[in-house]
Amino acid sequence: MQKNIKSFEKYKKEYERSIKHPEDFWEGKARNFSWRKRWRNVLSWDFTKPEIKWFEGGKLNITENCLDRHLEKKGNQTAIKWIANDPQEKNINLSYKDLYTQVCKCANVLRKNGVKKGDRICLYMPMVPELAIAVLACARIGAVHSVVFAGFSAKSLSDRINDATCKLLITADGGFRGDKTTPLKEISDEAMKSTPSIERCIVLKRTKSNINMQKNRDFWWHEQMENSNSDCPIEIMDSEDPLFILYTSGSTGKPKGIQHSTAGYMIYTEYSFRNVFQYEDGDIYWCTADIGWITGHSYIVYGPLLAGATTVMFEGTPSYPDAGRFWKIIEENQINIFYTAPTAIRALEAKGMEFVTPYDLSSLKVLGTVGEPINEDAWHWYNKEIGKDNCPIVDTWWQTETGGIMISNLANVTPAKPSFATLPLPGIQPCLVNEKGNELEGNSVEGRLCIKFPWPSIARTIYGDHKRFKETYFSAFHNKYFTGDGCLRDENGMYRITGRVDDVLIVSGHNLGTAEIESAMDEHPNVCETAIVGFPHPIKGNGVYAYVICHNEVANNDLLKKEINDFVAKEVGPIAKADKIQFVNGLPKTRSGKIMRRILRKIAEGNTENIGDTSTLLDPSVVEDIKRSAQ
Ligand code: WTA
Numbered sequence: 001m002q003k004n005i006k007s008f009e010k011y012k013k014e015y016e017r018s019i020k021h022p023e024d025f026w027e028g029k030a031r032n033f034s035w036r037k038r039w040r041n042v043l044s045w046d047f048t049k050p051e052i053k054w055f056e057g058g059k060l061n062i063t064e065n066c067l068d069r070h071l072e073k074k075g076n077q078t079a080i081k082w083i084a085n086d087p088q089e090k091n092i093n094l095s096y097k098d099l100y101t102q103v104c105k106c107a108n109v110l111r112k113n114g115v116k117k118g119d120r121i122c123l124y125m126p127m128v129p130e131l132a133i134a135v136l137a138c139a140r141i142g143a144v145h146s147v148v149f150a151g152f153s154a155k156s157l158s159d160r161i162n163d164a165t166c167k168l169l170i171t172a173d174g175g176f177r178g179d180k181t182t183p184l185k186e187i188s189d190e191a192m193k194s195t196p197s198i199e200r201c202i203v204l205k206r207t208k209s210n211i212n213m214q215k216n217r218d219f220w221w222h223e224q225m226e227n228s229n230s231d232c233p234i235e236i237m238d239s240e241d242p243l244f245i246l247y248t249s250g251s252t253g254k255p256k257g258i259q260h261s262t263a264g265y266m267i268y269t270e271y272s273f274r275n276v277f278q279y280e281d282g283d284i285y286w287c288t289a290d291i292g293w294i295t296g297h298s299y300i301v302y303g304p305l306l307a308g309a310t311t312v313m314f315e316g317t318p319s320y321p322d323a324g325r326f327w328k329i330i331e332e333n334q335i336n337i338f339y340t341a342p343t344a345i346r347a348l349e350a351k352g353m354e355f356v357t358p359y360d361l362s363s364l365k366v367l368g369t370v371g372e373p374i375n376e377d378a379w380h381w382y383n384k385e386i387g388k389d390n391c392p393i394v395d396t397w398w399q400t401e402t403g404g405i406m407i408s409n410l411a412n413v414t415p416a417k418p419s420f421a422t423l424p425l426p427g428i429q430p431c432l433v434n435e436k437g438n439e440l441e442g443n444s445v446e447g448r449l450c451i452k453f454p455w456p457s458i459a460r461t462i463y464g465d466h467k468r469f470k471e472t473y474f475s476a477f478h479n480k481y482f483t484g485d486g487c488l489r490d491e492n493g494m495y496r497i498t499g500r501v502d503d504v505l506i507v508s509g510h511n512l513g514t515a516e517i518e519s520a521m522d523e524h525p526n527v528c529e530t531a532i533v534g535f536p537h538p539i540k541g542n543g544v545y546a547y548v549i550c551h552n553e554v555a556n557n558d559l560l561k562k563e564i565n566d567f568v569a570k571e572v573g574p575i576a577k578a579d580k581i582q583f584v585n586g587l588p589k590t591r592s593g594k595i596m597r598r599i600l601r602k603i604a605e606g607n608t609e610n611i612g613d614t615s616t617l618l619d620p621s622v623v624e625d626i627k628r629s630a631q
């Protein structure tokens with residue numbers, strides 16, 4: 001194992017080297033892994049196409065690096081520690097040996113069901129160990145996994161399956177979350193009515209709910225696994241072979257299937273995991289994300305397992321059976337490193353200290369946050385009440401597209417600053433540009449955040465739509481990857497993310513496309529047109545605010561609002577429901593028909609005084625109308 005960066009001095013040196021000699025730098029990291037064949041060329045890239053290749057000619061399998069490589073020394077160490085939603089249910093500890101066996105068996109099941117290298121497999125599962133097993137089983141045989149978060153609707157699931165033409169779906173009868181169960185198989189059945197590419201569905205028994213099993217299509221996980229061989233040779237992959245697809249929202253209604261590579265993703269997630277959290281052998285690490293999102297992919301499954309860590313996986317929610325659940329789990333499992341979302345911190349802070357004080361949190365060494373900006377209040381509460389002023393908080397900025405953490409302090413190594421992601425990781429070259437695309441040099445500047453040099457885990461394409469990949473990320477600013485975030489660099493060169501500058505809303509740390517919600521609402525027969533904007537929300541960070549124009553007079557406002565949100569839940573998923581719906585007669589549009597969201601955002605914030613210039617609007621009186629009905 002390589003050594004972590006241990007001092008600020010060392011960080012500065014390592015950073016400098018990574019910028020001056022990026023190829024040497026990453027080549028040094030790559031030597032840390034098991035390869036079946038050495039690479040020919042470290043990096044070739046062209047952001048204008050865009051085409052990025054790392055470690056071309058290299059052959060490997062990521063699961064050999066996550067599992068086989070650790071068996072000799074760490075075979076009996078816990079790889080995955082699983083904690084059930086129900087506090088009465090027993091935890092499961094899977095050692096590296098156990099996990100290896102399960103992954104091999106599952107990989108053989110997939111092979112027996114006709115899955116081959118390059119096939120896309122959809123996983124729609126609760127947070128149970130079998131989800132991690134299935135992810136790794138796909139990777140072992142070179143199938144491309146596409147995990148769909150188990151909170152998405154049947155429509156979202158079928159759209160994602162169809163976009164990637166998945167051959168097989170793995171799901172469960174249901175999933176437990178808090179006091180609710182989600183009927184995953186029922187939702188999958190609904191989705192599979194319109195997914196011609198799906199040949200088979202493997203169903204894990206979790207909730208023991210009554211479900212339909214369609215003959216010759218649906219098969220039970222436990223029956224398939226029972227006699228499966230526990231020896232499964234790896235599929236030998238090229239460095240640049242796709243590892244997975246993960247969907248994220250964009251500025252159109254159609255989600256983007258972000259596609260990641262094998263070798264680059266492996267090297268970067270391992271490196272960033274060890275250094276940001278300063279993981280040391282024997283530490284117990286817990287990331288509370290769901291594997292349905294990128295954080296779960298990179299920092300529950302791949303990064304920790306590549307580093308030979310013990311990674312905790314939790315099925316439940318922060319508030320079940322009460323708001324002390326996280327803290328209880330930390331005490332009971334002697335968690336050393338805890339990584340969660342600002343939304344969860346704010347929600348738990350609001351419940352009061354009576355849920356925190358009963359628990360001994362002294363095992364904690366490092367805290368982390370991810371997914372959205374953390375406000376100073378929440379940062380201080382987390383620092384004082386959870387970290388007891390004794391644990392560095394790493395504020396990690398990154399994206400589905402970046403594959404791994406890009407800007408963050410390194411725990412106890414580089415300085416923290418509340419609400420700042422702080423400094424780039426070695427190998428990462430951020431820059432700020434103004435609207436004209438000119439790079440802003442020096443400190444104390446604010447602009448759009450871009451990255452000007454490739455790093456190993458950068459996404460390679462949008463599945464099936466390279467043109468959109470180019471347009472979304474590489475066309476706004478010449479020769480730069482554009483993140484979609486606004487950002488400032490302070491007088492000391494520290495970065496603070498100020499929020500999205502595009503049509504993506506971050507609600508409770510989840511990316512939602514305004515266009516996606518709008519088109520779901522437009523499905524309601526009485527809805528003529530909608531405009532979605534975000535507004536500041538004390539717990540969720542941003543709330544969803546919908547302006548809705550109806551065809552016919554509304555008889556019952558509350559009923560219609562509920563119906564509209566039911567459409568959103570059905571089309572997208574419950575996470576995208578609007579917090580506020582305002583019925584309006586018109587929307588502020590320019591002469592070319594573009595909605596001026598800036599105005600709608602101001603009104604949604606409750607700021608009706610300083611709306612700004614409305615002279616370019618087709619009909620400025622619309623604004624007065626909206627202001628009046630907002631009050
Ligand atoms: C936001 C999640 C501020 C940002 C890993 C980014 C953050 C989007 C932070 C990506 C942070 C993520 N501070 N904002 N520490 N981390 N974001 O793809 O707007 O789900 O572009 O990846 O979340 O969200 P995604």
